Amino acid sequence: MSRRYEILHALAIKKQATAADCARLAGVTAAETAEVLRVAAATGRAIERDGSYLLTPLARIALESDYSRQFDQVRGDHGFVDAYERFERINIELKTLITDWQTIDAGGTRMSNDHSDTDYDLGILDRLGDLHERATEVLDELKKRLPRFDYYQIHLEQALQKAEQGALEWVSGARIESYHTLWFELHEDLLRILGRRRSER
Amino acid sequence: MDTAGPLWTLKLDGGLVPPRDLIGGKAWSLAQMCAIGLRVPAAFVITTQACAAYLRNNELPAQLRAQIDAAIGWLEEQSNRRFGAGPRPLLVSVRSGASVSMPGMMDTVLNLGINDETEQMLAGECGDPEFARDTHQRFLEMYRKIVLKGDTGAPVPQALRDQLYAAIEAVFRSWNSPRARRYRAHHGISNDLGTAVTVQAMVFGNADERSGTGVLFTRNPATGSAEIYGEYLHRAQGEAIVSGTHTPEPLDGMRTRVGEAMDELLRAARQLEDLHQDVQDIEFTVERGRLYLLQSRSAKRSPQAAVRIAVQMVSEGRIDPDEALCRISPEQVRMLLRPRIAPAVVHSAKVLLRGEAASPGVGVGTVVGSADEAESRGNSGEAVVLSCSTTSPEDLHGLIAAQATITELGGSTSHAAVVARALGKPCVVGCGAGTLQTLLTQTVTVDGNTGTIYADVLPLEIQREAADADLAQLIAWAAERSAIRVETAAPAGVDVIDFDHLARMGEPGGLARALELIPPGSSVRGALFAQDDIAAEAAVRAGVTLIVTSPRLPALLVCMRTQRSGSAQHDTTL
Numbered sequence: 001m002s003r004r005y006e007i008l009h010a011l012a013i014k015k016q017a018t019a020a021d022c023a024r025l026a027g028v029t030a031a032e033t034a035e036v037l038r039v040a041a042a043t044g045r046a047i048e049r050d051g052s053y054l055l056t057p058l059a060r061i062a063l064e065s066d067y068s069r070q071f072d073q074v075r076g077d078h079g080f081v082d083a084y085e086r087f088e089r090i091n092i093e094l095k096t097l098i099t100d101w102q103t104i105d106a107g108g109t110r111m112s113n114d115h116s117d118t119d120y121d122l123g124i125l126d127r128l129g130d131l132h133e134r135a136t137e138v139l140d141e142l143k144k145r146l147p148r149f150d151y152y153q154i155h156l157e158q159a160l161q162k163a164e165q166g167a168l169e170w171v172s173g174a175r176i177e178s179y180h181t182l183w184f185e186l187h188e189d190l191l192r193i194l195g196r197r198r199s200e201r
Numbered sequence: 202m203d204t205a206g207p208l209w210t211l212k213l214d215g216g217l218v219p220p221r222d223l224i225g226g227k228a229w230s231l232a233q234m235c236a237i238g239l240r241v242p243a244a245f246v247i248t249t250q251a252c253a254a255y256l257r258n259n260e261l262p263a264q265l266r267a268q269i270d271a272a273i274g275w276l277e278e279q280s281n282r283r284f285g286a287g288p289r290p291l292l293v294s295v296r297s298g299a300s301v302s303m304p305g306m307m308d309t310v311l312n313l314g315i316n317d318e319t320e321q322m323l324a325g326e327c328g329d330p331e332f333a334r335d336t337h338q339r340f341l342e343m344y345r346k347i348v349l350k351g352d353t354g355a356p357v358p359q360a361l362r363d364q365l366y367a368a369i370e371a372v373f374r375s376w377n378s379p380r381a382r383r384y385r386a387h388h389g390i391s392n393d394l395g396t397a398v399t400v401q402a403m404v405f406g407n408a409d410e411r412s413g414t415g416v417l418f419t420r421n422p423a424t425g426s427a428e429i430y431g432e433y434l435h436r437a438q439g440e441a442i443v444s445g446t447h448t449p450e451p452l453d454g455m456r457t458r459v460g461e462a463m464d465e466l467l468r469a470a471r472q473l474e475d476l477h478q479d480v481q482d483i484e485f486t487v488e489r490g491r492l493y494l495l496q497s498r499s500a501k502r503s504p505q506a507a508v509r510i511a512v513q514m515v516s517e518g519r520i521d522p523d524e525a526l527c528r529i530s531p532e533q534v535r536m537l538l539r540p541r542i543a544p545a546v547v548h549s550a551k552v553l554l555r556g557e558a559a560s561p562g563v564g565v566g567t568v569v570g571s572a573d574e575a576e577s578r579g580n581s582g583e584a585v586v587l588s589c590s591t592t593s594p595e596d597l598h599g600l601i602a603a604q605a606t607i608t609e610l611g612g613s614t615s616h617a618a619v620v621a622r623a624l625g626k627p628c629v630v631g632c633g634a635g636t637l638q639t640l641l642t643q644t645v646t647v648d649g650n651t652g653t654i655y656a657d658v659l660p661l662e663i664q665r666e667a668a669d670a671d672l673a674q675l676i677a678w679a680a681e682r683s684a685i686r687v688e689t690a691a692p693a694g695v696d697v698i699d700f701d702h703l704a705r706m707g708e709p710g711g712l713a714r715a716l717e718l719i720p721p722g723s724s725v726r727g728a729l730f731a732q733d734d735i736a737a738e739a740a741v742r743a744g745v746t747l748i749v750t751s752p753r754l755p756a757l758l759v760c761m762r763t764q765r766s767g768s769a770q771h772d773t774t775l
Contacts, residue, residue: 015595095614102622103613106501107422107430107482110613112561112622114532117501119302126304129380164304164380165387174597174623184594184616198591 003028005070006148007036008055008063011046013188016054025185027148064192071193074145083141084190090135091187097127098172098180115168125164128171128179132160146193152186209251210268212275213244223248225298225397234494237476239469242486242493243279244401245272247369249300252395255373261366269369270362272400280402285361289326290319292336292403295368297375299396303388305380306396307372308347312340312403314361327407332438347371365400372398404488404495407436411459411490414439417452417466417483419474422502425509429470433458439486439495455487462492473497478519479528480510504533512671522678529675531734531755536561537672538752540661542648551656553645554632556607558652559618562627564605565647565658568640572599579603586647588637592617600624605647607654609634621649629654666752679757684764685741689751691726697749700727700736712736716743724749730756738763 003026010026011017017025023033037053040046045059055063074080101124103110104117115121139153159179162170172180191198211219213228215235224232224246231241251265261269273284273291282291292314297306315323315337324333341357344364348371349355358364375381376396385392406414417431432449435458456463466485469492473481482500486493502510511525520528542550542563566584569575572595575587579602587603589596591610600606600620605627608617612631621628627649646659666672680687691697698719703711712729719725721744730737730750737759740748748756 013594016598095619098619099614102619104501106503106506107418109423109503111503112532112536114530114536116530116532117499120501122302122304126306126380129304161383164384172619172623174600174620178623180619180623181594188593198593 003032004036005063005066007033008040008045008059009070009189009192011037011053011055012060012063013185013192016049016052018052022053025148025151027151067192067195071195074193075195077145079141080145081194083138084194086138087135087142087187087190090131090138091183093131094180094183097124097131100124101128101171121168125160125171128160129164132156142190149186152182152189155182156186207250207254207264208248209254209265210272211246211248212272213241213246219246219248222300222394223250223397225249225300225399226302227296227298228397228399229298229300230497231399231401233476234473234497237472239472239494240492242402242404242495243276244399245276246298247398247400249395249397252373252376252397253393255370256376256395261370266366269365269400273365276400276402282402284314285316285319287319287322290314290322292319292323293365294399294401294403295365295372296399296401297372297396298399299376300394301390303381303384303390305375305378305382305384307375310340310343310347310368312336313344313364313368314403315340316359316361327405328409329407332407344368369398369400372396404486404493405438406434406486406488407438408488410436412436412486412488413455413458414486415449415452415455415484417470417485418500419470419481419483420500420506420510422480422482422500422506425502425506425513427513429467439484459487459490459492462487462490465492469494478514480506504537507533508537508669508671508675512674523682526675526679526682526758526761529754529758531737531758534666534672534752534754534758535732537669538664538666539563540663541650542646542655542659543662546659550646550659552653553640553643553656554607554629554636554654556629556632556652556654557613558649559613559615559630560621560626560628561650562605562625563646563648563650563661564603564627565645565661566604567642567644568607568637569603570637570641572596575599576602586645588640589617590634590637591615592620600626605629605649607632607637607640607647609637666754672754676754676757679754679761683757683760685745685760686747687753687756687760688747688749689753691724691747691749695724695747697724697726697747700725700729703727713739716740719743719745722746726750734759 006026007022007028010022014021014025019034019037020030023030026033037046041048044056046053046055102113104113136153139149142149155177156179159170159182169176170178172178211224213232213235218232218236221229228246231244234241254262277283277291280291282289284291292312294309294311295313296309320333320337324330344357348368358367406412413433413435414437415431415433417429419429420427421430429452431452433452433455434449470483473483480500480502481497483497484495486495507529511528514520515522515525539562564586566586568588569578569585570588572587575585576598579585584604587599587606589608591608593616597620601624606617606621608630609632611617615630618628618630627647629647629649629652644657646655703715716739723745724747725740725745726749728750730740730748731752737756741760741763750756
């Protein structure tokens with residue numbers, strides 16, 4: 001797969017992102033990414049707004065219609081697909097875990113977790129750490145085929161560590177590359193690569 | 202102690218409560234219950250000193266094994282059961298317990314002591330072969346996952362004693378798991394503390410007709426009213442409450458089935474509340490009519506309950522106003538004061554759709570069908586509600602710009618729900634496939650507390666802190682104690698620096714820089730001091746003497762918290 005395609009794929013996952021952010025996700029140098037995005041903007045494939053890029057609707061369709069060809073080999077790789085299926089099973093746990101992180105049960109009523117109970121939060125961080133160890137094994141498998149998945153492994157680990165150090169917003173903060181934000185991007189990435197649809201159950 | 206030498210095992214026999222750093226937090230709270238004469242399932246602790254001995258040699262010293270064997274003998278006597286033998290087999294739980302909790306420690310192993318023979322005995326005892334088989338299966342799964350760490354090559358030891366020793370060693374080893382080490386390093390916790398291990402007899406809430414399991418709150422955790430609240434599951438094991446396989450009945454049902462145990466439970470509830478001077482959440486099991494307390498801890502409660510109970514407990518003379526103020530967080534006060542749809546209006550309002558309540562709060566706006574539209578119209582000042590089939594990270598900008606989000610598919614763990622909660626925005630999910638199309642361009646009111654979408658703009662009721670007697674009391678206590686005044690209006694003749702203006706400019710890092718500019722002793726005004734704890738704390742640290750904001754209580758609580766941490770720091774530097 002071309003590096004140009006990788007860069008545009010990264011932009012599709014991030015939707016609206018700077019060249020630096022796309023470069024990190026695509027695993028391509030910042031200079032090359034900036035150049036690819038500059039050309040994409042000049043040729044009508046992307047729009048630049050305050051230093052951030054987003055794909056034009058047509059470029060997005062062109063990108064998506066080419067997924068099956070671009071990721072043909074990965075889709076036929078049993079090791080990769082098996083690892084993806086393990087990811088889906090862990091994903092169910094992660095969703096429950098994030099809900100338990102954000103809400104608490106007070107005698108049958110769920111309400112926002114105000115994070116005043118350190119032991120409760122630690123219990124969930126413990127579950128997250130355990131889940132992360134299993135996710136790491138899955139990412140090790142995925143990386144064999146797509147080395148750029150290293151990005152997720154490194155940043156998920158960092159988000160977890162920041163949360164463990166007391167910066168709690170790194171679990172599910174929506175405006176930062178929190179554990180949940182990255183996890184969701186990883187999921188999106190995998191769904192696109194394998195041509196699957198998200199099931200919201 | 203039955204063996205001279207190091208303090209490696211301790212029976213929880215109702216004697217003196219051993220030090221917390223020797224037996225860990227969980228065993229310590231069990232010991233506290235024993236000490237006031239309450240019955241817990243028989244248990245002993247392998248101490249943090251034994252942990253140190255294990256970690257020095259990477260094996261259990263022979264003398265420790267002997268002590269463990271003797272302690273198991275004591276558990277057998279206490280529970281009238283036999284480990285690995287009949288007629289009534291002793292099953293135990295093995296759990297880690299350091300004096301401070303931390304991630305990375307071993308999870309609890311339940312039902313250790315079950316094998317093919319004891320499974321048969323348990324089946325006979327409970328008259329439920331399926332339960333016994335299930336218990337055995339779940340034990341093996343748990344053991345493989347937790348003790349063998351999922352290593353499929355490693356066999357589960359045949360002998361029950363070896364299983365027990367291996368589980369204890371696994372707890373000790375987990376003290377040095379990478380996550381635990383990382384956590385201790387960051388939080389300055391010594392690596393030498395070590396963890397204790399609690400070994401406790403299992404009790405069976407499904408043993409017969411006079412058995413069951415349940416949970417009791419010493420006060421109502423939703424409303425805060427001073428009445429016992431709880432659930433009882435007749436003839437069931439504790440896990441059944443969580444798994445939802447049985448339908449619990451209200452606690453009253455317990456009275457007709459096991460009246461004596463119920464009376465004992467109510468006495469225990471009073472004792473535990475007196476001991477902790479806080480609302481307790483108590484887990485218990487009744488085995489053959491005998492009550493066992495499994496755990497008691499401070500109950501989680503709604504913001505409303507937190508405020509009611511804190512004030513009540515002062516009037517009951519249980520705690521002082523300082524403690525009451527410590528028990529309320531600024532966030533709880535904000536949640537309590539969130540605008541609600543006026544109750545009088547709710548009955549006559551037209552309900553358009555119902556879904557699952559995913560993130561609390563009320564949002565009003567025109568329904569739009571894409572995140573991009575929500576962003577462009579929202580940013581030009583229009584109130585919009587984002588509706589989607591489902592949401593994904595691509596829609597984040599829309600969720601931020603919208604007053605509320607509604608989705609057709611997905612439940613309380615879906616992306617929209619998670620992100621809305623993280624942003625503190627109302628959200629209703631799972632309204633049904635194809636239901637939202639008809640709402641486009643309509644003006645709706647979304648109630649994220651109940652999961653209801655109403656037609657039109659419904660009037661919201663602003664909650665006034667001064668109108669609530671309990672909040673007013675807390676404000677009075679806080680105002681007396683806070684070194685900084687917090688008022689809703691500036692006194693005449695006082696110069697007040699306006700921070701609302703700064704917030705509207707939206708300059709990043711502007712607050713910190715602006716606070717650096719103002720001289721100590723200044724007065725400041727701004728809604729952000731009520732909404733954002735970090736802003737309020739920054740103002741306190743900048744030396745302001747008056748904050749003008751509304752509501753007052755969140756900022757007052759932050760002032761007090763900052764004062765407390767400041768004086769604590771001062772103490773340590775002396």
